[in-house]
Amino acid sequence: MSRSISPSMSRSISPSRQKVVKTKPRGFDEESVSVFAKIIHSDIHMEDHIWALLPEDLLMEVLARVPPFLIFRLMPVCRRWNSILQDRSFLAAHSRVPSHGPCLLTFWKSSQAYQCSVFSLPLKTWYKIPFAFLPDWAFWLVGSSGGLLCLSGYDGLDFKILVCNPLTQTWKVLPSMHHNQQRQLTLVVDKVDCTFKVIATGGDILGDQTLPTEVYYSRLDSWSVHQVMPAVTLCSSKMAFCDSRLYLETLSPLGLMMYRVDMGQWEHIPAKFPRSLLDGYLVAGAKKRLFLVGRIGLFSTLQSIRIWELDHAKTAWVEISRMPPKYFRALLRLSADRFDCFGQDNQICFTSWNQGKGLLYDVDKKAWSWIVGWVIQLCSTQVCFYQPRFDKLI
């Protein structure tokens, strides 16, 4: 995370100019003298409207740290703040500030209505997201990355993909793939580059696995065709993307199928799964960390949910945590209950199909907690982690 306050900040006259000390002024900016003459020479008047006189770049750093949903409240405060908020350098300052905390986005769609809302964990508040631009065909929530959301659906017989930024209300329908049919999709954002990619893998709904992997690159606004995934038996279609690699679990041969986006090639990683693993979810963590979350134990009395991390060097799964029994019992009342699991930035979320609750595991703090204030009432609601951002990627 780079230094977030710009070095070119103006500074009032440095101490050395005032008295005895025989040194040159430090950081003395010619232009700032006239602006700050009022402040420098009359301390008494400093008290009046001190915030109104705060230098623009400092004020911008303050405003950039306000959580994204609350920035809109700053727009009507006064003209000066309003113009700063619309300034391009404000958006740059805002994108340098680390995310204000995990948010969960829920999406539910029927033919007549849709509902999209975001729950901010740090603020413990719900925000409804208006999606007036959302076309009728957008039905599935593919995922979210770097503030963007990807949705897909059938427009008549055509399979279509849409990428949007809910905060800036900008969106784009992607061009058709070379082999345009419903496939497993992954959205990946490159914040440095200010571009995004959508990776299409796997077979179509009929299970045809001979389709080549395709990648959409926003800079070129086109799809490129790459290697077909080698013939393997997949465990599940759930994928995890981290460190420019896409991972899938495979049964035969046992391990992980890894797609390297930079090379456009697939490679098999023979990482053996933990014994007696019933179901496994791949979850990407921060940087290069890859987690496996799953249930162990055939018999209900001995079941537990555990989390492993891939030791890339040893190609082995190392257990890093176990869900405490009280959470396990509360989350899954019956041992056969299904649960859903997804993660982002070292936060792993568990939701149970039968109950609307959400459980959060913070990998760094090694802490389990219920997500207070978060309830999913509609069973066909799709959920993912979401980072509200104003970056102009679309």
Place this chain on the structure above:
Amino acid sequence: MGKTIKLISGDGEMFEVEEAVAFQSNIIKSLADEDNADDCIPLPRVDSQILSKVLEFCRKHANSPSVHTKFAAIPSELCPKHDGSAAGASSSESSSAHSETCRACYDAVMKLVQWDLEFVKVDLDLIHHLLKAANYLDIEDLMFMAVEGAANAIRGNNPEEIRKLFDLENDFTPEEEKEILKEYSWLDDPFEP
């Protein structure tokens, strides 16, 4: 006690502090370097009340690396020596020893960050003075925290409350204000799923 620096506030009070503490300020550091070892450094723009608060902050940060260059919601990035991953260590370290070191780094930095967040839970006027002092004396970490503190003061307040807090005048016409509020009204609709 190691080498000390004498600072004189704007209202004439003298503060004698250790070099490591005073050198949190890049301005003080460069002035002290210039062969004025015996002189006091006058700081006419900072009064004693603010200077003592600033020095309290500096004392806490004197022997830590700058935390805010790595201040992030993603704690693994806080670790200055390691990349935070259990398996990312050099081949000579075992995975478990590596995570332990990471954990220690992480804990130390998080403690300091927590202290900083408490430090800036003060009224806005004081934050403003701290911000200006930090800018004037070039103390990066304090500048960062004061900015963070000011941003926190904004949270959860509506425009009118923000204006009161920051003593700002509403220079929009009622019609203009209505237009702006309308555009973002979706944010304020009370919503429970």
